[in-house]
Amino acid sequence: MATYVQIDPTQKLDPFKAVKKIPLEEYFTSGHRTCQGCESALVMKMMAKAAGPRTIVLGSTGCMYVANTTYYSTSWVLPWMHTQLGSSGSAALGASAALKVLMRKGKMKQEPINVIAFCGDGGGADMGVGAISATLTHPDYNCLILMYDNESYANTDIQLSGSTPWGANTTFSTPGKVKRIMHRRWKKNMAGMMAAGHPTCRYVATVCMSYGLAAMNSMRKALAIGGPTFIHSLDPCPKGWDYDPYISHELGELAVNTGIWPLYEVEDGVLKLTGRTQQIAAKKIQRQPVRDYLLRQGRFAHFTNDDIDYFQSKIDEMWEKWLVPGVIPFRTDVEADAPPSS
Amino acid sequence: MAVATVIEEQKDKLDKTALITGSEAIAVACQLADVDVITAYPIRPYDTVMQYVCKLVANGEMDCEYIVAEGEHSQFEIVKHASACGARVFCGSSGVGWMYAMEALTVTPALRIPMIAMVGNRALDDPGAFGVEHNDALAVRDLGWQLVWVDNAQEALDTALIAYRVAEDRRIFLPLAISCDGAFLTHSQALVKIPSQEKVNEFLPQYNRGDLLLHPDNPITVAPQGNEDWVMEIRRQNYAAMERSPGVIREAYADFERIFGRSYGNPFFEEYMTDDADIVLMGMGTLSISVKVAIREMRKQGKRVGFVRMRWFRPFAAEELSKSLQRFAAVGVIDRDYSFGSPYAGGVLAGEVRHALYPGPGKKPPVVGFICGLGGREVTVPDVQKMAEAVYNAADGKKQPLTQWIGLRE
Ligand SMILES: Cc1ncc(C[n+]2csc(CCOP(=O)(O)OP(=O)(O)O)c2C)c(N)n1
Ligand code: SF4
Ligand SMILES: [Mg+2]
Numbered sequence: 001m002a003t004y005v006q007i008d009p010t011q012k013l014d015p016f017k018a019v020k021k022i023p024l025e026e027y028f029t030s031g032h033r034t035c036q037g038c039e040s041a042l043v044m045k046m047m048a049k050a051a052g053p054r055t056i057v058l059g060s061t062g063c064m065y066v067a068n069t070t071y072y073s074t075s076w077v078l079p080w081m082h083t084q085l086g087s088s089g090s091a092a093l094g095a096s097a098a099l100k101v102l103m104r105k106g107k108m109k110q111e112p113i114n115v116i117a118f119c120g121d122g123g124g125a126d127m128g129v130g131a132i133s134a135t136l137t138h139p140d141y142n143c144l145i146l147m148y149d150n151e152s153y154a155n156t157d158i159q160l161s162g163s164t165p166w167g168a169n170t171t172f173s174t175p176g177k178v179k180r181i182m183h184r185r186w187k188k189n190m191a192g193m194m195a196a197g198h199p200t201c202r203y204v205a206t207v208c209m210s211y212g213l214a215a216m217n218s219m220r221k222a223l224a225i226g227g228p229t230f231i232h233s234l235d236p237c238p239k240g241w242d243y244d245p246y247i248s249h250e251l252g253e254l255a256v257n258t259g260i261w262p263l264y265e266v267e268d269g270v271l272k273l274t275g276r277t278q279q280i281a282a283k284k285i286q287r288q289p290v291r292d293y294l295l296r297q298g299r300f301a302h303f304t305n306d307d308i309d310y311f312q313s314k315i316d317e318m319w320e321k322w323l324v325p326g327v328i329p330f331r332t333d334v335e336a337d338a339p340p341s342s
Numbered sequence: 343m344a345v346a347t348v349i350e351e352q353k354d355k356l357d358k359t360a361l362i363t364g365s366e367a368i369a370v371a372c373q374l375a376d377v378d379v380i381t382a383y384p385i386r387p388y389d390t391v392m393q394y395v396c397k398l399v400a401n402g403e404m405d406c407e408y409i410v411a412e413g414e415h416s417q418f419e420i421v422k423h424a425s426a427c428g429a430r431v432f433c434g435s436s437g438v439g440w441m442y443a444m445e446a447l448t449v450t451p452a453l454r455i456p457m458i459a460m461v462g463n464r465a466l467d468d469p470g471a472f473g474v475e476h477n478d479a480l481a482v483r484d485l486g487w488q489l490v491w492v493d494n495a496q497e498a499l500d501t502a503l504i505a506y507r508v509a510e511d512r513r514i515f516l517p518l519a520i521s522c523d524g525a526f527l528t529h530s531q532a533l534v535k536i537p538s539q540e541k542v543n544e545f546l547p548q549y550n551r552g553d554l555l556l557h558p559d560n561p562i563t564v565a566p567q568g569n570e571d572w573v574m575e576i577r578r579q580n581y582a583a584m585e586r587s588p589g590v591i592r593e594a595y596a597d598f599e600r601i602f603g604r605s606y607g608n609p610f611f612e613e614y615m616t617d618d619a620d621i622v623l624m625g626m627g628t629l630s631i632s633v634k635v636a637i638r639e640m641r642k643q644g645k646r647v648g649f650v651r652m653r654w655f656r657p658f659a660a661e662e663l664s665k666s667l668q669r670f671a672a673v674g675v676i677d678r679d680y681s682f683g684s685p686y687a688g689g690v691l692a693g694e695v696r697h698a699l700y701p702g703p704g705k706k707p708p709v710v711g712f713i714c715g716l717g718g719r720e721v722t723v724p725d726v727q728k729m730a731e732a733v734y735n736a737a738d739g740k741k742q743p744l745t746q747w748i749g750l751r752e
Contacts (some may be wrong), residue, residue: 054558058423068752070568079556081426081564083419084445094379094423097558097652101378102428107548113558131419134412326409 005139007227011054011112013220019213022049032068032075035304037245038233039252040064040120041149042209047116047146048078050216051223054221055114056099057082058091060128063155064148078213087118089131092143092228093226100141114223115143121155121163125190136198136228144229147190150237158240162188165260166314166339167307168299170240175302181342186314191232192327203229205265210252211275217316218265225267234261242298251296259287259315271327281325290315306340345561354539354616357746362534364527367495368460368520369394370534371502374542375402378429381409381417386472387524392434393726414439418446418457425455426556427562430506430549433457436524437464439477450517451486451580453565454554457511457517463627463678464524465717473718474524476626476679480655480690486580488587489656491626493553495532497524500604501653503537503546507594510549515588516521523678526628537602545601555669610659611616612651613666617643619648621733622667625676626652626691629714629721633676636726647730658694664702667695671737677710677719686744689713708736711745725749 016022019099019170027048034041044064048057049226057080059065065082083091096115102108119128124147132145153159157171160183169175172209173183195204203225207215216231222229236251238244255261256276261275279285290312294300303311323330357545362370368391372380382392398404407424407545411417413434421431435443450457461479465471479489488509494500501520509518522528556564568576595609606612615637616622623633630651637647645654650666667673677689684693692711699706712729713719725748735742 056427056556056558064566069563071566071568071572074566076563077561079558079561079563080555081423082566083423084415084449086415087419087446090411090419091423093409093416095419095427096427097379097409097420098424098427098429101405101407105376105378107378108428108557130412131416134416138409260463 005227007140007282008103008142009112010142010224010226011052011114013052013224015217015220016213022213022216025049027053028075030075031073032069033070033071034063035239035245036265037238037248038063039209039214040150040237041068041246043146043148043233044118046209046212046216047219050219051114051116053078055116056095058088058095058115058117060088060091060117060119061085061155062122062123063150064118064120066155073320074294085123086127087131087143088117088123088128089133090106090134091253092117092145093135093138093141096141096143103162115141116146116223118146119156120238121147121149121151122161125149125163125188126161128169132194132230133197136194136201136230139217139227141228142226144219144231146231146233148233148235150235150240151168152237152240154237154240163190165232166311167303168267169302170299179342180302180304181307184323184339184342189329191230192273192329194230196328199269201301202226202227203265203267204261205231206261207231207233208252208256208261208263209233209235209254210249211263212277214263221267240299247296251293252294254288254293257288258290259319259326260290261291264327271324273326277326280319287315287319310340345572357538360534360536360709361531362495363390363531364495364498364522365390365462365529365751366469367499367534368395368502368522369398370536371653372432372538373398374539375430375503375506375546376535377406377432379407379409379421380432381411381420383411383414383417383435384464385436387464387528388434388436388439388460390528391460391462412441414538415446417652418443418450421457422446422450422453422455425457426551428443428549428551428552428555428557430459431512432459433716434460434462436462437478438441438467441466441481441518444481447487448485449480452576454515454583455517456549457513458505458509459517459519461519461521462524462528463521472524474526474627474678475716476521476550476677476690479519479521480679483656485691486574486584488516488584488658489521490518490654491521491652493523493530493628494632495527495534498527499534499536500598500602500606500736502596503542504598508587508590511590512550512552513585514590514698515554516580516583516587521627523628535604541601566682584657588723591657592652606661610652610654610662612653614651615651616648616650616669618646619670620646621669621672621730621737622648622650622694623674623676623726623729623733624650624652624691625678626655627678629676629678632721632723633726634728639723640727640730644731654692658698660698661702663695664698666705667699668702668704670707672708672710672733674710674712674733676714676729679715680716686711692745710736710742712748713745714748719749720751
């Protein structure tokens with residue numbers, strides 16, 4: 001069969017079989033200044049480990065730039081370059097295109113090199129969504145775009161983004177005397193949108209670092225499969241979510257177990273729910289009430305019981321009414337949305 | 343040996359002549375320069391260059407990654423990262439497209455990315471207009487971009503080759519934009535000498551990013567947070583690179599003349615009939631054509647008018663220019679741009695010329711500014727004659743506004 005796609009070879013990155021098989025070498029080390037309990041920093045560390053030394057990383061503005069790369073104390077062992085807030089898609093494309101053409105013309109030694117561009121939810125789901133979308137339509141370029149989602153513009157002092165959950169208290173949605181719920185938008189379904197909207201993109205996945213091994217293997221698959229790929233990671237953020245740093249890991253688990261954060265991968269168009277999410281969907285385990293998750297975090301401390309019920313009803317909908325539960329919000333019937341008065 | 347075989351074998355060594363537009367001339371330069379990554383996005387008039395590049399790629403005459411971006415911001419960000427990874431890059435835009443890319447344009451100089459861009463100069467919205475104005479390219483004049491204006495297709499091709507040579511010189515590593523007036527240059531054809539590949543290879547070394555290359559063999563961290571600790575020193579490095587630029591430009595033009603046998607004289611500005619001139623007009627881009635015609639007309643009536651066409655706006659050859667302008671009784675600067683609220687409400691070039699003259703030694707001729715040809719309006723021969731009259735009045739010390747709008751419908 002004739003093919004119009006010219007993909008260069010990628011690295012062979014088999015899944016790590018067990019935690020003990022993960023290499024000890026670090027490619028994201030000391031020197032960063034993230035908060036205690038910062039899950040996004042953990043994503044960086046594990047991402048670098050999963051990709052290995054023959055990797056170029058490009059990072060858009062945000063906590064993972066500002067806190068990680070103070071001049072003269074970079075934490076990156078890998079080659080790393082800052083990219084503008086909305087440019088992770090373009091950064092990945094540009095670097096990948098350069099490697100491809102330089103190797104083809106013999107101007108650079110032939111070798112598969114991983115290209116990863118990461119962005120926050122602000123940089124990815126808001127400002128950079130157009131560029132990411134464009135890159136996912138370019139089948140010829142090997143690159144991974146990783147969106148670390150701490151559910152706010154964290155670096156600029158926790159402002160709401162298109163990825164902030166409904167009702168959360170941020171510095172742009174502080175509850176006041178008259179209005180309790182200042183943020184009335186539902187979180188964007190970024191991974192689902194990327195998977196559904198880009199039919200030739202070979203791999204889209206959601207991950208959470210509370211399930212580190214699975215997340216790393218997902219990254220390895222995304223890098224090895226060829227073409228542009230996308231991973232969306234949900235990262236508890238003690239500062240933005242307002243909780244004690246020691247429960248970061250537990251909050252990630254709660255996000256999955258409440259069904260708020262479904263884990264899945266879409267590989268060559270085939271959807272596979274993974275981890276605890278798979279068990280939830282198969283009704284092997286019950287979803288935990290969202291209350292258990294929401295009330296552990298200061299950003300939801302102003303919620304009334306009605307607010308919590310509404311949140312719960314939206315998550316129930318996601319599992320019971322969506323045509324592809326947890327992934328694609330199409331329905332068969334029209335349903336009225338009735339949020340509590342704010 | 344058959345003649346055809348000889349020609350085939352000699353192909354790389356032969357110059358050719360072709361009837362092509364300014365945009366096409368730049369596309370040919372990209373081909374000769376073996377550019378690696380090119381990004382396109384549609385906006386008139388610059389986009390014609392990308393249409394030509396597309397054909398070259400489709401016909402197998404050029405090997406590059408030709409990427410159609412989803413907006414100008416991405417267009418410039420893609421080549422920025424490609425350049426950081428060692429690729430020779432080309433990009434471009436016009437009018438609001440150039441402004442849409444502004445963030446990407448801003449960061450490029452400090453990253454020391456020798457990106458070459460073509461600006462097909464176009465009026466900014468609103469109201470919509472396809473015609474030429476220079477405010478688009480001028481928007482980056484303070485940021486570390488080298489800016490050059492050309493006025494014909496041959497000069498466009500030659501300057502594009504020179505641009506790569508200058509920008510990719512390790513002493514410089516700054517981006518460079520070549521301004522081509524929309525329609526008047528981008529879309530008009532002229533006979534252009536296309537140099538042989540062999541000569542181009544002799545003139546233009548490969549891009550070598552050196553110790554700034556982003557590659558696993560050179561695991562550097564590019565553009566970490568600098569803040570008050572280091573940003574000032576980094577700005578100073580940009581400043582120093584721009585200060586070195588005139589010297590490197592001179593070297594490049596000298597080598598260009600040696601290898602291609604074509605000379606541009608003073609690289610920074612062209613002087614036309616200035617040897618015996620009483621007064622001169624100044625300007626950038628294709629308005630030179632009607633100015634030169636008008637000067638020939640006026641000279642028939644005994645008016646000794648000359649013309650100075652600025653090529654390089656950044657770096658700005660202030661000392662050389664002020665030395666040259668001292669020879670004249672008065673100077674008229676034609677701006678195809680505006681700078682509302684600026685000193686004497688003048689255009690950008692007029693302000694720069696006054697600035698250049700102020701600290702210069704010797705006599706300072708009076709400077710009259712003209713705003714003319716906005717939105718692509720033609721600069722006519724009578725317009726030029728009117729401007730020359732005003733400059734003569736300035737030479738005679740007559741009182742008049744320091745900035746005059748010419749060709750304006752009252
Ligand atoms: C074009 C642009 N607008 C605004 C900013 C200011 N800014 C810097 S970091 C940041 C937050 C980015 O949020 P996100 O992408 O979610 O990353 P996080 O800080 O949460 O890690 C913003 C808005 C910027 N750097 N660039
Ligand atoms: S604010 Fe959140 S994302 Fe930023 S460093 Fe702190 S914990 Fe990490
Ligand atoms: Mg964020």
